[in-house]
Amino acid sequence: MNVITNIPYLKKEKQNSILFLFFLFLSATFLGQHQQVETKKEVIDSLITASKAEVKKGNYSSAMLLVKKGLSEAQTINIDKSIADCFNQIATIYFYQGSYYDALANFENSNSFYKKANFKNGMASSTNNKGAIHYYLGNYSKALDHYKIALKLHEELNNEAKAAGTTQNIGNIYLILKEYTKAKQYYVKAENIYLKTANNKSLSLVLSSLGDIELKTKNYTKALHYLEKSLQLAKDNDVKQTEAEVLFNLGKLFEAQQNLKKSSLHYQQSLTIAKKVKSSRHQSSALIALGQIQHKKGFLQQAIQLCEKGLNIAKTISSISQQKEACECLYLAYKKANNPIKALLFNEQHYVLKDSLNLKTTSDKLLSMEFEREQLLDSIATAEKERVLKLKHREEVKRKETQRNIFIIAVCFAILIAVAIFSRLNYVKKSKAILQLEKDRSEHLLHNILPVEVADELKEKGYVDAQDFEKASILFTDFKSFTETASKLSPKALVQEINACFKAFDAIMEKYGIEKIKTIGDAYMAAGGLPKPDATAVKKTILAGLEMQEFMVKRNIENKSLKKPAFEMRVGIHVGPIVAGIVGVKKFQYDVWGDTVNIASRMESNSEVGKVNISENTYQMVMYDPNFTFEHRGKISVKGKGGMEMYFVARKASVPLTYTNRKKELV
Template structure:
């Protein structure tokens, strides 16, 4: 069977931050210097440009935090501004939108990313800022590519390249060439893809542009994989890992490891496949790359299925679906439900499997993808056969064979095109490999030289080493114990608070002007618990809360505590830029989606299940440590009480938010709000409330 969700993933380069600073120390020095400049800035234009400069030197949510700060200042200053000041503010707004859009894209919030990219484009064009316009076009193209709109993505990226060439912006040319090559690659135009990859590689080497160079390695590996040259594919993927780690390119690392897992899965080397995929999960979690996490958990599910671990495969598949929904990826969700259907059928529950397979149809609405349709038809054929429905089984099998023929015909057409360029492909590839082997040989020679020098000292230092070994063994034991102690501390306290506690022995309570608090609890918990054994009740709570922990961790939200069946977490602390009100709302929606799926599964097995309410409010809080023994990080204030009332005044299956949270999110794309009017809240009187759902 064709491996679902595509044979490989292309790694796209989205460079908006100028030249690479290879050493983290140098980067931090620049950040520190710019923060001093920021503190003495006299004009809003200086503050905006400095914040944009800092955001270009940091990554992830920290980058988005600085970009949002720049955007707020630019928005305040633009009304009534004129001349050079207006131009500077518009340039800053364009740069801020580029940084915000890039991070939202990584988080899978594509509609929001598109909004910021388009807003930035308007500002960059009014300011006549071609460099920022090119960056924004490039970023918007990446979002469209990830949404499956390859043709439109290619048009935008070619516009971006034309601007960069016209303005002599050689620093970002390699990134543009990588992305255009990726578009041709995705369309099956291998000769054009190879030509652009070679051009990108040459530009990256001349400019010492390591981000683009690392991306080229991943994508040439994918090109080899598409040609079924699996050893060469693995060689390129492995070669990319070092540069990607050096750059702390978490998204690229996740993709490279995912692609390696795909190759090993194809080779039926399941242990290596599992190791590769699991290596990709930490960088994906660190960078909160929901698309990548969906792919990685999907791949892990496929591997476990092949190994016969169906229970494990279901857990990983559910995680994949969760992240696909979070990333607004209908393709990922559709493949995830087909995989869920297959595993459920193999476990003997064909009726539940049918429900999952039909859900994939809903998830894939609007997608015209032959592989997806073929895999779904094949699985439906198996399910109907297991149910004894021969008529539908035959109809789906006939559709499966028709789609398989269409795929074969398309593959043959592309093979004819590829064969016409076989000589040119081989010639260019030989040059690539020869140059790389030369570089590897020089590196090996230098390594041997270092070994000779090192061995010369070994004899003289033998006795010292004997005594030193005792010291190092003891030091390692202490180090391991300290590491374990730190890990335990981080399980109960946020990292920043834990560090303060270790450094000073205390951690002062702090005021946060804007935190977003989420409460959940289960309806009918007492009644359901009466139908479960104590062990089953605890296991069920643990299953739900573990899922919640995973959801909030990827969004930078801080877990506060659980009380019985209630779960409490907060965004915007202990670091204000760690998460956003929109992120907390998205987390609540993901929790509800998980609970609905989990309820359907348990009811299909004849087991009692929980339903959930969720409530959210945004406002000021005080946060800190309470107690001396068994201390805990907690939050206080009327905001906490109001959030609790939002939960208790809500309804099962809904996310209920306050007017304060709504005011912050009412223009957020991808969310739909349903006013409830004034609702009586215990101890609060009547309050405006809103149900929020994901947009259509």
């Protein structure tokens, strides 16, 4: 009996032991996975550190390889902050090479992943860096917007040192706008923080800016004091970028004092350091300045050569302000060299660039005028309402005074009026129903022609303002040998076939939220990322292009089975800045303009049947997307553009062609 009663107890003890071992195994597995993730994070951090060291040496290719390896590792463990850190370093490398648009795209990616990780320090830094890119591109209004957001984040985090950097950047904006008193206030505020935190690297840069202010206000002694102190700090801390900038400012100082020999020497030293660290921005500035010195000395040929070199570098980094200075230098040199044709050419370019720099200011002034106009109209409307109310009040008093005398007549008329009102209301109700039906039809037609937001703006204002989009994806398609294939069809059959294809394309565009722009003959054009910007527009546009090609393959199989002629299609995609708006006042249409459209058209014409051809810029934005595979085609000669890098894009065989697959999607 004792043995039998002990058996259940033994079984229970054995079960508890098994459960204990099972939980021990799970704990060990979890700890092992956690340790593996931590190890990978350490590897990623070391790769970023190594990349930063290569940047300091000016070895940008090596730096990029290291950080891209880190990005690949970060994506395997799907840690948002590590991915953001990698994108931030990639953007920094592009910035130092003068590739500002590439830098801006990667800072946006970095900011997006910092937001996912809720890492406010990273959000503040990447926002500040986006402001710096807009500053170097000459878009000072957008730069200031980003700086203010970054400053607020730094202050919330009590990050005094980084807040000082953003404060200094705001000072740079006021310096450009020639508001020297405000600029100096921000610089001095930043200087005090740098002195307090012993941040000599940043102190060197802000002292250079203070020297630049004193130079511009012709306080040459103070300017020399600030710049010499700045140069010494830059040398002591081995900050080559700042050293190049300070040497350039010293060159400007001596040039203002008519000491051309010293000025030329400092510009040359700035150029030497800029070449060493591969800073395109500083190289361009130094070359243009040296060209201006040669012009003053009367060596016109040397001036032209130097300014042309500076202009070419400025064009590669899209620096409008430096292009303007170079064109002005070339205009004066060619004019003095008695070459009026080239002088006129560069003078025209100088004014075009000058106008483009002032475009944003003009836009702000117009918006301000429009706001004042709206306020005035509101004031007039309010006054008119008050006048009408007073008039009604007087009429009401008068009516009540005479009502006693005409009471009996009023009762009789009231019956007649009631009948009339009833009839009128019935008529108005029917009329409103008819009008509403017609209005609904009109709105449906308008929304079929224009995007909803654009149509609403057109109805509200009677016109539509043109909009700038920094990153729109333009898609072009075209049928190969259209004329030859079309000749085998009757006119009716041809229209039916094209209509079948374009109806399918319209459905695909609607599926991915892409805006159809227009059809031109057998060509089809669409744009992603407008009229509302969409961070995933590039990926959606590529998926749409692939699905269009898949439809054409199925359509060809069907047509051939029916022994009907079949079309084959090319697709091309490019991403970049465009302007969008409505053209004309009769038979108007929503359209887009810009060099991005031309390049997208070139991508299509250089594509192949059944393929989707994308540009280098587009590839850079989706290169890490796990849904796609790419075939590098190398540089292909493009009319009016020279050699351009192109890629064929396809979906992975294991990934269905649908936008619902979002694993590890890059925003």
